[in-house]
Amino acid sequence: MKFDQAWLSDLLNLQKRASELAKNNNSTSEIQDLVKTILNQYGINDLPWYENSQSSSSGKAKENAESKAASQYFNIDISEKKQYVQIQILMPGIEEPNNLLIKLSGNALDISGKSSLITENSGSFSREIRLPAEVTSTGVSALYKDDYLTITLPKIPPEGEVIPFDFYPSSSQE
Incomplete structure (x- = not known):
């Protein structure tokens, strides 16, 4: 995968759109759909987090908190x-x-x-x-x-x- 100017531009647009969606209290699935669309444009189709997004979120909250803490x-x-x-x-x-x-x-x-x-x-x-x-x-x-x-x-x-x-x-x- 090539990280060129177009990729960076799409990433910045994604971040801006995700921020707008979050401010308007849109569902997580809308944000995930947007991310999936952009990643698919770059040939990234294996998105296990996307398929699992419909499952129960009880364990997901802890997993997401751990991931957020680690990424910091x-x-x-x-x-x-x-x-x-x-x-x-x-x-x-x-x-x-x-x-x-x-x-x-x-x-x-x-x-x-x-x-x-x-x-x-x-x-x-x-x-x-x-x-x-x-x-x-x-x-x-x-x-x-x-x-x-x-x-x-x-x-x-x-x-x-x-x-x-x-x-x-x-x-x-x-």
Whole structure:
């Protein structure tokens, strides 16, 4: 996906329209429909939050509060290279390893835990990050250092792709 001037313009228009809808007490579904329309223009059709919007909202309120709290503290940078996807997240306040849980579920990364800097929901957060490419769990690496969580996920090579290899000829001469 290319983040060009048109994309930025649409994003700003979306933000303006969402603000107008919120001021006029319009339903959440109207805002979701608007977001879905714009994302579909950029080929983003896999919107699990949209399909689930009709379900009961009892668990959604807590989930939304956690997500909002997390987004106030965690900046996410996703970069896609030829052979891997790398995610770097600024996550201050993680005080010990068991305060962080990282799961790969299909084409999404689920990150949850507790941060001493989040005051809402007892510091709990939960975040799902959609990945820009298909990845494999084989060879995944994750490192939390200096308030940054860096996760490197190897991509699944396309079918039929030629795999390069190192070649060391035999040194024996006959």
